[in-house]
Amino acid sequence: MKYPNTKKLITEKALDYFSNNGYAGASIRQIARAVGIRESAIYNHFKSKEEIFLAILSDYKSKSLSTKILNDELLDELDNPEKFLQDFAKRLVEFWNTPKEKKFIRLLLMEQFTKVGSVELSVTEYVNELRGICRLIFSEMVKNNIAKKYDPDILAEQFTAPLFLIRTEHLSREGENNLNKVLEIVRKHVSFFWNSIKI
Amino acid sequence: MKYPNTKKLITEKALDYFSNNGYAGASIRQIARAVGIRESAIYNHFKSKEEIFLAILSDYKSKSLSTKILNDELLDELDNPEKFLQDFAKRLVEFWNTPKEKKFIRLLLMEQFTKVGSVELSVTEYVNELRGICRLIFSEMVKNNIAKKYDPDILAEQFTAPLFLIRTEHLSREGENNLNKVLEIVRKHVSFFWNSIKI
DNA sequence: GTCTATAAGGAGATAGAC
DNA sequence: GTCTATCTCCTTATAGAC
Numbered sequence: 001m002k003y004p005n006t007k008k009l010i011t012e013k014a015l016d017y018f019s020n021n022g023y024a025g026a027s028i029r030q031i032a033r034a035v036g037i038r039e040s041a042i043y044n045h046f047k048s049k050e051e052i053f054l055a056i057l058s059d060y061k062s063k064s065l066s067t068k069i070l071n072d073e074l075l076d077e078l079d080n081p082e083k084f085l086q087d088f089a090k091r092l093v094e095f096w097n098t099p100k101e102k103k104f105i106r107l108l109l110m111e112q113f114t115k116v117g118s119v120e121l122s123v124t125e126y127v128n129e130l131r132g133i134c135r136l137i138f139s140e141m142v143k144n145n146i147a148k149k150y151d152p153d154i155l156a157e158q159f160t161a162p163l164f165l166i167r168t169e170h171l172s173r174e175g176e177n178n179l180n181k182v183l184e185i186v187r188k189h190v191s192f193f194w195n196s197i198k199i
Numbered sequence: 200m201k202y203p204n205t206k207k208l209i210t211e212k213a214l215d216y217f218s219n220n221g222y223a224g225a226s227i228r229q230i231a232r233a234v235g236i237r238e239s240a241i242y243n244h245f246k247s248k249e250e251i252f253l254a255i256l257s258d259y260k261s262k263s264l265s266t267k268i269l270n271d272e273l274l275d276e277l278d279n280p281e282k283f284l285q286d287f288a289k290r291l292v293e294f295w296n297t298p299k300e301k302k303f304i305r306l307l308l309m310e311q312f313t314k315v316g317s318v319e320l321s322v323t324e325y326v327n328e329l330r331g332i333c334r335l336i337f338s339e340m341v342k343n344n345i346a347k348k349y350d351p352d353i354l355a356e357q358f359t360a361p362l363f364l365i366r367t368e369h370l371s372r373e374g375e376n377n378l379n380k381v382l383e384i385v386r387k388h389v390s391f392f393w394n395s396i397k398i
Numbered sequence: 399g400t401c402t403a404t405a406a407g408g409a410g411a412t413a414g415a416c
Numbered sequence: 417g418t419c420t421a422t423c424t425c426c427t428t429a430t431a432g433a434c
Contacts, residue, residue: 110311162359192353196391402432
């Protein structure tokens with residue numbers, strides 16, 4: 001990969017503008033200006049505004065959540081379920097707090113009801129990946145008599161929903177200790193949750 | 200009020216377009232066409248596109264949630280807490296499912312990160328109204344030894360978050376029995392929640 | 399209060415020189 | 417690969433007749 005990589009720069013700046021102003025509210029002109037080139041030069045890399053959007057999406061979809069959140073270190077903690085859940089939630093929130101992921105979640109929330117070309121962004125699809133991981137975890141816990149015999153789907157929902165709402169609510173404010181505040185709320189949530197399901 | 204009320208019709212159609220395409224994605228031209236007048240006629244009622252947006256917001260903010268959800272009939276059920284919570288959640292979801300409220304939630308989610316004029320839409324503010332009502336309810340339950348001694352803030356969060364996520368996730372799909380499906384998921388959530396806090 | 403006409407500028411996109 | 421120049425269309429908004 002050579003420097004400067006204009007194409008990559010375009011998608012980065014485009015993500016900035018899309019996630020702040022929405023797809024319709026961002027213009028090729030702004031993006032080109034931010035990149036430091038003229039509008040017409042954009043069309044050497046993408047044939048349309050829509051294609052920039054699709055490139056951003058495709059880049060995002062190429063990564064899977066579980067590989068970014070779950071690692072062996074974390075899975076070793078499964079014999080201490082409360083600690084595991086706390087650390088799992090913490091890792092998740094920290095991941096959601098990375099700059100690129102924050103921008104993408106903002107874009108997702110903004111564009112979930114519009115159609116850009118043939119593509120529809122789905123919050124459900126986004127959350128479902130996490131629900132799937134949680135379902136596996138809670139299935140194991142129920143099977144091993146660590147957790148009460150609830151339907152794993154319900155447990156996944158109860159664990160996931162407050163996390164996601166807390167996270168999305170803290171996307172706007174840009175306070176310094178924003179993350180610490182979120183982590184504190186999340187810690188209380190996980191604590192309540194574990195208290196509700198432990199045997 | 201005389202008929203036809205063009206001004207009201209404009210805000211209604213504007214809400215349609217804003218909530219489907221976003222503020223930036225909707226045009227005066229579309230709105231005027233939907234109303235059945237020319238663009239220029241719009242400016243007899245509103246001095247700018249932004250003012251239409253602000254009128255929609257101001258109309259919305261004039262109403263309070265608690266008066267629409269809580270009534271005496273419901274409050275009489277407080278001695279049967281599980282039934283109360285189930286009916287409370289049901290009323291809430293049904294309210295969220297009214298056409299105008301659905302449009303407004305869509306608009307809120309889409310425009311929460313943009314600034315239209317000097318106004319910022321806040322999801323937190325929206326959810327906080329519900330959190331406040333829940334906090335009162337759960338404070339009472341804890342005080343009267345109906346519920347375990349949890350922090351009412353946590354209880355409000357745990358009760359509210361899944362409801363809101365479920366509701367927002369079902370705003371896109373327009374299935375017939377969509378509402379029944381949502382109500383079923385909500386019923387399970389409330390059941391789990393009550394099971395977790397009851398003494 | 400709505401119309402026609404029009405202004406003034408921004409949008410996405412293309413052509414062709416370098 | 418970037419530039420200047422340009423096209424065409426759409427945007428918000430205004431002026432003035434009816």
